[in-house]
Amino acid sequence: MSLAHRIIPCLDTDGERVVKGVNFVNLRDAGDPAALAARYNIEGADELVVLDIAASRDHRPTFLETIRRVAAELAIPLTAGGGVANVDEGRAILRAGADKLTVNTAAIRNPALLTALAAEFGSQAVVLAIDAKRVGDRWEAFVRGGSVATGMDAVVWARQGVDCGAGEILITSMDKDGTRSGFDCPLTAAISRAVSVPVIASGGADTPETFLEVFRDGHADAALAASIFHDSIQGLGALKRYLGENGVSVRQTG
Amino acid sequence: MNIALVEYGAGNLPSVERALSRLGVESRRAASPEALADCDALILPGVGHFGALMRSLGDRLLVKPLREAVLRGTPLLGICLGLQAMFATSDEAPGDAGLALFPQKVSALPPVDRLPHMGWNQLRRARPSKLLEGVPQDAYFYFAHSYAALDAGEAGVAYCDHCASFVAVIEQGNVFATQFHPEKSGPVGAQVLSNFVRQAGGKG
Numbered sequence: 001m002s003l004a005h006r007i008i009p010c011l012d013t014d015g016e017r018v019v020k021g022v023n024f025v026n027l028r029d030a031g032d033p034a035a036l037a038a039r040y041n042i043e044g045a046d047e048l049v050v051l052d053i054a055a056s057r058d059h060r061p062t063f064l065e066t067i068r069r070v071a072a073e074l075a076i077p078l079t080a081g082g083g084v085a086n087v088d089e090g091r092a093i094l095r096a097g098a099d100k101l102t103v104n105t106a107a108i109r110n111p112a113l114l115t116a117l118a119a120e121f122g123s124q125a126v127v128l129a130i131d132a133k134r135v136g137d138r139w140e141a142f143v144r145g146g147s148v149a150t151g152m153d154a155v156v157w158a159r160q161g162v163d164c165g166a167g168e169i170l171i172t173s174m175d176k177d178g179t180r181s182g183f184d185c186p187l188t189a190a191i192s193r194a195v196s197v198p199v200i201a202s203g204g205a206d207t208p209e210t211f212l213e214v215f216r217d218g219h220a221d222a223a224l225a226a227s228i229f230h231d232s233i234q235g236l237g238a239l240k241r242y243l244g245e246n247g248v249s250v251r252q253t254g
Numbered sequence: 255m256n257i258a259l260v261e262y263g264a265g266n267l268p269s270v271e272r273a274l275s276r277l278g279v280e281s282r283r284a285a286s287p288e289a290l291a292d293c294d295a296l297i298l299p300g301v302g303h304f305g306a307l308m309r310s311l312g313d314r315l316l317v318k319p320l321r322e323a324v325l326r327g328t329p330l331l332g333i334c335l336g337l338q339a340m341f342a343t344s345d346e347a348p349g350d351a352g353l354a355l356f357p358q359k360v361s362a363l364p365p366v367d368r369l370p371h372m373g374w375n376q377l378r379r380a381r382p383s384k385l386l387e388g389v390p391q392d393a394y395f396y397f398a399h400s401y402a403a404l405d406a407g408e409a410g411v412a413y414c415d416h417c418a419s420f421v422a423v424i425e426q427g428n429v430f431a432t433q434f435h436p437e438k439s440g441p442v443g444a445q446v447l448s449n450f451v452r453q454a455g456g457k458g
Contacts, residue, residue, distance in 0.1 A: 004374040122302045124370040124398040198372045251374045251394040
Protein backbone atom coordinates (compact mmCIF):
# COMPACT_ATOMS: atom_id res chain seq x y z
CA MET A 1 0.00 0.00 0.00
CA SER A 2 1.50 3.28 -1.09
CA LEU A 3 0.63 6.54 -2.77
CA ALA A 4 0.08 5.93 -6.49
CA HIS A 5 2.10 7.72 -9.14
CA ARG A 6 -0.31 9.94 -11.06
CA ILE A 7 -0.82 10.20 -14.80
CA ILE A 8 -2.20 13.62 -15.71
CA PRO A 9 -3.48 14.61 -19.15
CA CYS A 10 -3.08 18.34 -19.78
CA LEU A 11 -5.41 20.50 -21.84
CA ASP A 12 -3.58 23.59 -23.10
CA THR A 13 -6.31 25.95 -24.27
CA ASP A 14 -6.60 29.37 -25.84
CA GLY A 15 -9.27 29.88 -23.18
CA GLU A 16 -11.90 28.02 -25.15
CA ARG A 17 -10.40 25.31 -27.39
CA VAL A 18 -7.57 22.86 -26.80
CA VAL A 19 -4.48 23.90 -28.77
CA LYS A 20 -1.07 22.36 -29.17
CA GLY A 21 2.35 23.31 -30.44
CA VAL A 22 6.01 22.43 -30.26
CA ASN A 23 8.30 24.34 -27.88
CA PHE A 24 5.44 26.72 -27.05
CA VAL A 25 4.95 27.88 -30.71
CA ASN A 26 3.00 26.87 -33.87
CA LEU A 27 -0.27 26.33 -32.05
CA ARG A 28 -3.10 24.41 -33.70
CA ASP A 29 -6.59 23.31 -32.67
CA ALA A 30 -6.83 19.92 -30.93
CA GLY A 31 -10.46 19.73 -29.81
CA ASP A 32 -13.12 20.56 -27.25
CA PRO A 33 -11.84 20.59 -23.63
CA ALA A 34 -15.05 19.19 -22.11
CA ALA A 35 -15.17 16.31 -24.61
CA LEU A 36 -11.55 15.40 -23.92
CA ALA A 37 -12.13 15.72 -20.16
CA ALA A 38 -15.06 13.30 -20.34
CA ARG A 39 -12.91 10.81 -22.24
CA TYR A 40 -9.98 10.99 -19.80
CA ASN A 41 -12.29 10.76 -16.79
CA ILE A 42 -13.56 7.40 -18.06
CA GLU A 43 -10.20 6.12 -19.33
CA GLY A 44 -8.53 6.39 -15.92
CA ALA A 45 -6.74 9.74 -15.72
CA ASP A 46 -5.75 10.43 -12.10
CA GLU A 47 -6.20 14.16 -12.42
CA LEU A 48 -6.64 16.72 -15.19
CA VAL A 49 -4.88 20.02 -15.82
CA VAL A 50 -6.46 22.74 -17.94
CA LEU A 51 -4.40 25.81 -18.78
CA ASP A 52 -5.22 29.08 -20.51
CA ILE A 53 -1.97 29.63 -22.39
CA ALA A 54 -3.25 32.85 -23.96
CA ALA A 55 -4.14 34.16 -20.48
CA SER A 56 -5.46 37.46 -21.72
CA ARG A 57 -7.68 39.50 -19.41
CA ASP A 58 -10.36 39.80 -22.12
CA HIS A 59 -10.72 36.06 -22.43
CA ARG A 60 -10.84 35.30 -18.71
CA PRO A 61 -14.67 34.88 -18.54
CA THR A 62 -14.44 32.44 -21.46
CA PHE A 63 -11.78 30.42 -19.64
CA LEU A 64 -13.84 30.34 -16.43
CA GLU A 65 -16.73 28.94 -18.46
CA THR A 66 -14.35 26.35 -19.91
CA ILE A 67 -13.34 25.33 -16.35
CA ARG A 68 -17.04 24.95 -15.46
CA ARG A 69 -17.67 22.78 -18.52
CA VAL A 70 -14.61 20.62 -17.83
CA ALA A 71 -15.34 20.25 -14.09
CA ALA A 72 -18.88 19.10 -14.89
CA GLU A 73 -17.41 16.08 -16.70
CA LEU A 74 -15.02 14.99 -13.94
CA ALA A 75 -15.11 12.69 -10.91
CA ILE A 76 -11.35 13.26 -10.47
CA PRO A 77 -9.38 16.33 -9.34
CA LEU A 78 -8.98 19.33 -11.65
CA THR A 79 -6.11 21.81 -11.69
CA ALA A 80 -6.47 25.04 -13.68
CA GLY A 81 -4.38 28.10 -14.34
CA GLY A 82 -2.88 30.58 -16.72
CA GLY A 83 -2.13 34.19 -15.89
CA VAL A 84 -3.30 34.05 -12.26
CA ALA A 85 -1.91 37.25 -10.73
CA ASN A 86 -3.83 37.74 -7.49
CA VAL A 87 -6.02 36.05 -4.87
CA ASP A 88 -9.29 37.15 -6.51
CA GLU A 89 -8.34 35.55 -9.83
CA GLY A 90 -7.35 32.39 -7.96
CA ARG A 91 -10.70 32.37 -6.17
CA ALA A 92 -12.57 32.74 -9.46
CA ILE A 93 -10.77 29.68 -10.86
CA LEU A 94 -11.49 27.57 -7.77
CA ARG A 95 -15.12 28.73 -7.65
CA ALA A 96 -15.49 27.72 -11.29
CA GLY A 97 -14.75 24.15 -10.24
CA ALA A 98 -10.96 23.65 -10.04
CA ASP A 99 -9.51 21.97 -6.96
CA LYS A 100 -6.06 23.46 -7.42
CA LEU A 101 -4.64 26.41 -9.33
CA THR A 102 -1.30 26.91 -11.03
CA VAL A 103 0.70 30.10 -10.82
CA ASN A 104 3.80 30.92 -12.81
CA THR A 105 4.79 34.37 -14.07
CA ALA A 106 3.12 36.40 -11.32
CA ALA A 107 4.72 34.28 -8.58
CA ILE A 108 8.25 34.93 -9.86
CA ARG A 109 7.55 38.66 -9.93
CA ASN A 110 5.94 38.49 -6.50
CA PRO A 111 6.64 35.33 -4.44
CA ALA A 112 4.35 36.68 -1.68
CA LEU A 113 1.47 35.78 -4.03
CA LEU A 114 2.14 32.10 -3.18
CA THR A 115 1.92 32.90 0.52
CA ALA A 116 -1.33 34.81 0.05
CA LEU A 117 -2.89 32.03 -2.04
CA ALA A 118 -1.81 29.35 0.46
CA ALA A 119 -3.21 31.35 3.37
CA GLU A 120 -6.52 31.76 1.57
CA PHE A 121 -7.00 28.32 -0.02
CA GLY A 122 -4.42 26.04 1.65
CA SER A 123 -1.08 24.89 0.23
CA GLN A 124 -2.74 21.78 -1.23
CA ALA A 125 -4.53 24.08 -3.71
CA VAL A 126 -1.44 26.00 -4.87
CA VAL A 127 0.67 24.51 -7.67
CA LEU A 128 3.80 26.43 -8.68
CA ALA A 129 4.37 25.93 -12.43
CA ILE A 130 7.95 26.44 -13.58
CA ASP A 131 9.04 26.49 -17.23
CA ALA A 132 12.75 25.62 -17.25
CA LYS A 133 15.40 25.52 -19.95
CA ARG A 134 18.97 24.25 -19.81
CA VAL A 135 21.42 27.17 -19.79
CA GLY A 136 25.03 26.08 -19.33
CA ASP A 137 25.30 23.78 -16.32
CA ARG A 138 21.95 24.72 -14.75
CA TRP A 139 18.29 25.23 -15.60
CA GLU A 140 16.85 28.71 -15.85
CA ALA A 141 13.21 29.62 -15.15
CA PHE A 142 11.33 31.33 -17.98
CA VAL A 143 8.03 33.21 -17.80
CA ARG A 144 5.27 34.49 -20.08
CA GLY A 145 4.72 31.14 -21.73
CA GLY A 146 8.44 30.48 -21.99
CA SER A 147 9.26 33.69 -23.87
CA VAL A 148 11.07 35.69 -21.19
CA ALA A 149 14.21 34.60 -19.31
CA THR A 150 14.27 35.45 -15.60
CA GLY A 151 17.89 34.70 -14.79
CA MET A 152 16.63 32.59 -11.88
CA ASP A 153 17.88 29.06 -11.25
CA ALA A 154 14.79 26.82 -11.57
CA VAL A 155 15.86 24.55 -8.70
CA VAL A 156 16.49 27.47 -6.35
CA TRP A 157 13.16 29.00 -7.37
CA ALA A 158 11.31 25.72 -6.73
CA ARG A 159 12.71 25.56 -3.20
CA GLN A 160 11.87 29.22 -2.55
CA GLY A 161 8.37 28.73 -3.97
CA VAL A 162 7.71 25.87 -1.55
CA ASP A 163 9.01 27.96 1.35
CA CYS A 164 6.52 30.65 0.30
CA GLY A 165 3.56 28.24 0.34
CA ALA A 166 3.38 26.21 -2.89
CA GLY A 167 2.03 22.72 -2.19
CA GLU A 168 3.16 21.12 -5.44
CA ILE A 169 5.61 21.84 -8.28
CA LEU A 170 4.73 21.41 -11.96
CA ILE A 171 8.10 21.42 -13.74
CA THR A 172 8.03 21.74 -17.53
CA SER A 173 11.19 21.17 -19.52
CA MET A 174 11.13 23.65 -22.41
CA ASP A 175 13.93 21.68 -24.08
CA LYS A 176 11.75 18.57 -24.14
CA ASP A 177 8.25 20.05 -24.51
CA GLY A 178 6.52 18.79 -27.66
CA THR A 179 9.54 16.77 -28.82
CA ARG A 180 8.33 13.31 -27.73
CA SER A 181 11.91 12.44 -26.82
CA GLY A 182 11.35 11.51 -23.17
CA PHE A 183 11.00 13.58 -19.99
CA ASP A 184 13.93 15.60 -18.67
CA CYS A 185 14.90 13.18 -15.88
CA PRO A 186 17.94 15.13 -14.58
CA LEU A 187 15.87 18.33 -14.27
CA THR A 188 12.96 16.49 -12.61
CA ALA A 189 15.30 14.68 -10.20
CA ALA A 190 17.05 17.95 -9.27
CA ILE A 191 13.70 19.59 -8.45
CA SER A 192 12.45 16.49 -6.66
CA ARG A 193 15.55 16.38 -4.43
CA ALA A 194 15.25 20.08 -3.65
CA VAL A 195 11.66 20.16 -2.39
CA SER A 196 9.47 18.29 0.10
CA VAL A 197 6.21 18.65 -1.87
CA PRO A 198 4.97 16.45 -4.76
CA VAL A 199 6.54 17.08 -8.17
CA ILE A 200 4.74 16.77 -11.52
CA ALA A 201 7.05 16.24 -14.52
CA SER A 202 6.02 17.72 -17.85
CA GLY A 203 7.47 17.94 -21.36
CA GLY A 204 8.74 15.17 -23.64
CA ALA A 205 6.29 12.35 -22.85
CA ASP A 206 6.32 9.55 -25.41
CA THR A 207 6.36 5.77 -24.89
CA PRO A 208 5.44 3.99 -21.63
CA GLU A 209 9.22 3.60 -21.09
CA THR A 210 9.60 7.39 -20.88
CA PHE A 211 7.04 7.45 -18.03
CA LEU A 212 8.85 4.60 -16.27
CA GLU A 213 12.11 6.59 -16.55
CA VAL A 214 10.69 9.80 -15.10
CA PHE A 215 9.20 7.93 -12.12
CA ARG A 216 12.29 5.76 -11.53
CA ASP A 217 15.15 8.12 -12.48
CA GLY A 218 13.42 11.52 -12.25
CA HIS A 219 11.71 10.66 -8.91
CA ALA A 220 8.53 12.32 -10.16
CA ASP A 221 5.33 11.87 -8.17
CA ALA A 222 3.20 12.51 -11.25
CA ALA A 223 3.74 12.82 -14.98
CA LEU A 224 1.84 15.12 -17.30
CA ALA A 225 1.34 14.83 -21.05
CA ALA A 226 -0.89 16.31 -23.73
CA SER A 227 -0.62 15.34 -27.38
CA ILE A 228 0.17 11.64 -26.93
CA PHE A 229 -3.16 11.33 -25.12
CA HIS A 230 -5.16 13.77 -27.31
CA ASP A 231 -4.03 11.99 -30.49
CA SER A 232 -4.60 8.53 -28.97
CA ILE A 233 -0.94 7.65 -29.53
CA GLN A 234 -0.90 6.32 -25.98
CA GLY A 235 -3.90 4.88 -24.11
CA LEU A 236 -4.11 5.57 -20.37
CA GLY A 237 -5.11 2.00 -19.48
CA ALA A 238 -2.25 0.39 -21.40
CA LEU A 239 0.23 2.92 -19.97
CA LYS A 240 -0.84 2.15 -16.40
CA ARG A 241 -0.73 -1.60 -16.97
CA TYR A 242 2.83 -1.27 -18.28
CA LEU A 243 3.89 0.82 -15.27
CA GLY A 244 2.23 -1.60 -12.83
CA GLU A 245 4.01 -4.56 -14.44
CA ASN A 246 7.29 -2.70 -14.02
CA GLY A 247 6.88 -2.11 -10.32
CA VAL A 248 5.51 1.45 -10.32
CA SER A 249 2.55 1.91 -7.97
CA VAL A 250 -0.34 3.21 -10.08
CA ARG A 251 -4.11 3.27 -9.74
CA GLN A 252 -5.30 0.62 -12.17
CA THR A 253 -8.65 1.41 -13.72
CA GLY A 254 -11.03 -0.56 -15.91
CA MET B 255 -34.90 12.41 0.57
CA ASN B 256 -33.71 15.79 1.72
CA ILE B 257 -29.89 16.02 1.82
CA ALA B 258 -28.38 19.32 2.88
CA LEU B 259 -24.80 20.41 2.20
CA VAL B 260 -23.56 22.70 4.95
CA GLU B 261 -22.72 25.99 3.23
CA TYR B 262 -20.15 28.05 5.11
CA GLY B 263 -18.63 30.22 2.41
CA ALA B 264 -15.70 28.00 1.48
CA GLY B 265 -15.28 24.39 0.50
CA ASN B 266 -16.09 22.40 -2.55
CA LEU B 267 -19.87 22.24 -2.61
CA PRO B 268 -20.34 22.19 -6.39
CA SER B 269 -18.26 19.04 -6.89
CA VAL B 270 -20.15 17.23 -4.11
CA GLU B 271 -23.44 18.41 -5.61
CA ARG B 272 -22.42 17.12 -9.03
CA ALA B 273 -21.31 13.76 -7.59
CA LEU B 274 -24.68 13.35 -5.82
CA SER B 275 -26.57 14.45 -8.90
CA ARG B 276 -24.80 11.72 -10.94
CA LEU B 277 -26.29 9.25 -8.45
CA GLY B 278 -29.72 10.76 -9.09
CA VAL B 279 -29.74 12.36 -5.62
CA GLU B 280 -30.80 15.98 -5.35
CA SER B 281 -29.26 18.09 -2.61
CA ARG B 282 -29.65 21.63 -1.37
CA ARG B 283 -27.40 24.03 0.49
CA ALA B 284 -28.00 24.84 4.14
CA ALA B 285 -26.52 28.09 5.43
CA SER B 286 -28.75 28.80 8.45
CA PRO B 287 -29.61 27.04 11.73
CA GLU B 288 -33.20 26.54 10.49
CA ALA B 289 -32.02 24.90 7.27
CA LEU B 290 -29.86 22.47 9.27
CA ALA B 291 -32.81 21.48 11.42
CA ASP B 292 -34.98 20.61 8.46
CA CYS B 293 -33.26 17.78 6.58
CA ASP B 294 -32.92 13.98 6.43
CA ALA B 295 -29.13 13.97 6.16
CA LEU B 296 -26.23 16.42 6.28
CA ILE B 297 -22.92 16.60 4.44
CA LEU B 298 -20.08 18.79 5.70
CA PRO B 299 -17.62 19.17 2.81
CA GLY B 300 -14.37 20.95 3.33
CA VAL B 301 -11.13 22.17 1.91
CA GLY B 302 -8.85 24.80 3.38
CA HIS B 303 -7.99 25.67 6.96
CA PHE B 304 -9.41 24.16 10.19
CA GLY B 305 -9.53 27.53 11.96
CA ALA B 306 -11.18 29.27 9.01
CA LEU B 307 -13.82 26.52 8.80
CA MET B 308 -14.66 26.60 12.52
CA ARG B 309 -14.77 30.41 12.60
CA SER B 310 -16.97 30.44 9.53
CA LEU B 311 -19.37 27.93 11.10
CA GLY B 312 -19.31 30.03 14.28
CA ASP B 313 -20.05 33.29 12.44
CA ARG B 314 -23.07 31.66 10.83
CA LEU B 315 -24.24 30.24 14.18
CA LEU B 316 -24.05 26.71 12.77
CA VAL B 317 -21.91 24.95 15.40
CA LYS B 318 -24.67 24.25 17.94
CA PRO B 319 -27.31 23.30 15.31
CA LEU B 320 -24.83 20.87 13.74
CA ARG B 321 -24.14 19.20 17.08
CA GLU B 322 -27.89 19.11 17.86
CA ALA B 323 -28.66 17.52 14.49
CA VAL B 324 -26.14 14.78 15.26
CA LEU B 325 -27.67 14.23 18.72
CA ARG B 326 -31.14 13.96 17.11
CA GLY B 327 -29.76 11.15 14.96
CA THR B 328 -29.53 12.97 11.62
CA PRO B 329 -26.92 11.15 9.49
CA LEU B 330 -23.86 13.36 8.93
CA LEU B 331 -21.02 12.81 6.43
CA GLY B 332 -17.83 14.85 6.88
CA ILE B 333 -15.43 15.06 3.94
CA CYS B 334 -11.69 15.86 4.31
CA LEU B 335 -11.59 19.03 6.45
CA GLY B 336 -15.20 18.11 7.34
CA LEU B 337 -13.80 14.97 9.01
CA GLN B 338 -11.16 16.99 10.85
CA ALA B 339 -13.80 19.47 12.08
CA MET B 340 -15.47 16.61 14.00
CA PHE B 341 -12.52 16.44 16.42
CA ALA B 342 -11.90 18.51 19.53
CA THR B 343 -8.86 20.43 18.28
CA SER B 344 -6.31 20.59 15.46
CA ASP B 345 -2.59 21.37 15.31
CA GLU B 346 -3.50 23.59 12.35
CA ALA B 347 -5.37 26.05 14.59
CA PRO B 348 -4.60 25.33 18.26
CA GLY B 349 -6.83 28.18 19.48
CA ASP B 350 -9.99 27.07 17.68
CA ALA B 351 -12.34 24.43 19.09
CA GLY B 352 -13.73 21.82 16.70
CA LEU B 353 -17.20 20.27 16.78
CA ALA B 354 -15.82 17.80 19.36
CA LEU B 355 -17.98 14.87 18.25
CA PHE B 356 -14.77 12.93 18.96
CA PRO B 357 -12.46 13.79 21.89
CA GLN B 358 -9.18 13.17 20.02
CA LYS B 359 -7.22 15.76 18.07
CA VAL B 360 -6.08 16.37 14.50
CA SER B 361 -2.30 16.32 14.09
CA ALA B 362 0.17 17.65 11.54
CA LEU B 363 1.48 14.63 9.63
CA PRO B 364 5.20 14.16 10.40
CA PRO B 365 7.32 15.16 7.37
CA VAL B 366 8.88 11.73 6.73
CA ASP B 367 7.53 11.62 3.17
CA ARG B 368 6.27 14.24 0.71
CA LEU B 369 3.60 16.59 2.04
CA PRO B 370 0.87 17.51 1.30
CA HIS B 371 -0.33 13.90 1.03
CA MET B 372 -1.62 14.47 -2.48
CA GLY B 373 -3.03 11.83 -4.77
CA TRP B 374 -4.52 8.35 -4.79
CA ASN B 375 -3.93 5.94 -1.93
CA GLN B 376 -5.33 2.67 -0.57
CA LEU B 377 -7.03 1.93 2.74
CA ARG B 378 -6.32 -0.50 5.56
CA ARG B 379 -9.59 -1.72 7.03
CA ALA B 380 -9.85 -2.22 10.78
CA ARG B 381 -13.57 -2.87 11.23
CA PRO B 382 -16.59 -3.66 9.06
CA SER B 383 -17.60 -0.49 7.24
CA LYS B 384 -20.97 0.58 5.86
CA LEU B 385 -19.44 3.33 3.70
CA LEU B 386 -17.04 0.85 2.08
CA GLU B 387 -19.67 -1.81 1.30
CA GLY B 388 -19.10 -3.12 -2.22
CA VAL B 389 -15.77 -1.30 -2.54
CA PRO B 390 -12.82 -3.56 -3.53
CA GLN B 391 -10.19 -3.96 -0.78
CA ASP B 392 -7.43 -2.54 -3.01
CA ALA B 393 -9.40 0.48 -4.26
CA TYR B 394 -7.64 3.86 -4.46
CA PHE B 395 -9.15 7.09 -3.11
CA TYR B 396 -8.08 10.70 -3.68
CA PHE B 397 -6.45 12.52 -0.75
CA ALA B 398 -5.19 16.13 -0.49
CA HIS B 399 -4.18 17.13 3.06
CA SER B 400 -1.28 17.71 5.47
CA TYR B 401 -3.19 17.19 8.74
CA ALA B 402 -4.99 14.06 9.91
CA ALA B 403 -6.50 12.35 12.94
CA LEU B 404 -4.15 9.58 14.02
CA ASP B 405 -6.75 8.01 16.32
CA ALA B 406 -10.54 8.02 16.57
CA GLY B 407 -10.96 5.10 18.98
CA GLU B 408 -13.68 2.65 18.01
CA ALA B 409 -15.01 5.10 15.40
CA GLY B 410 -12.01 4.59 13.13
CA VAL B 411 -13.01 1.86 10.66
CA ALA B 412 -10.30 2.32 7.99
CA TYR B 413 -6.82 3.82 8.01
CA CYS B 414 -4.29 5.02 5.45
CA ASP B 415 -0.50 5.15 5.67
CA HIS B 416 1.47 8.18 4.50
CA CYS B 417 4.01 9.70 6.89
CA ALA B 418 1.97 8.03 9.66
CA SER B 419 -1.01 5.74 10.08
CA PHE B 420 -4.06 8.00 10.11
CA VAL B 421 -7.84 7.67 10.18
CA ALA B 422 -9.29 7.52 6.65
CA VAL B 423 -12.90 6.47 7.41
CA ILE B 424 -14.99 7.16 10.51
CA GLU B 425 -18.30 5.54 11.40
CA GLN B 426 -20.07 5.81 14.72
CA GLY B 427 -23.85 5.58 14.84
CA ASN B 428 -25.17 8.29 12.53
CA VAL B 429 -21.77 9.99 12.14
CA PHE B 430 -19.70 9.18 9.04
CA ALA B 431 -16.57 10.80 7.63
CA THR B 432 -13.78 10.29 5.10
CA GLN B 433 -10.37 11.95 5.00
CA PHE B 434 -10.33 11.34 1.24
CA HIS B 435 -12.59 13.09 -1.26
CA PRO B 436 -15.28 10.62 -2.43
CA GLU B 437 -16.55 13.25 -4.90
CA LYS B 438 -13.10 13.20 -6.58
CA SER B 439 -12.45 9.46 -6.31
CA GLY B 440 -14.06 8.16 -9.49
CA PRO B 441 -16.41 5.14 -9.38
CA VAL B 442 -15.35 3.91 -5.91
CA GLY B 443 -15.96 7.40 -4.52
CA ALA B 444 -19.44 7.35 -6.04
CA GLN B 445 -20.02 4.01 -4.29
CA VAL B 446 -19.09 5.56 -0.91
CA LEU B 447 -21.51 8.47 -1.45
CA SER B 448 -24.19 6.06 -2.55
CA ASN B 449 -23.64 3.96 0.59
CA PHE B 450 -24.03 7.08 2.74
CA VAL B 451 -27.25 8.05 0.99
CA ARG B 452 -28.57 4.53 1.61
CA GLN B 453 -27.59 4.73 5.31
CA ALA B 454 -29.51 7.99 5.42
CA GLY B 455 -32.61 6.26 4.12
CA GLY B 456 -32.39 7.22 0.46
CA LYS B 457 -32.12 5.05 -2.63
CA GLY B 458 -28.42 5.84 -3.25
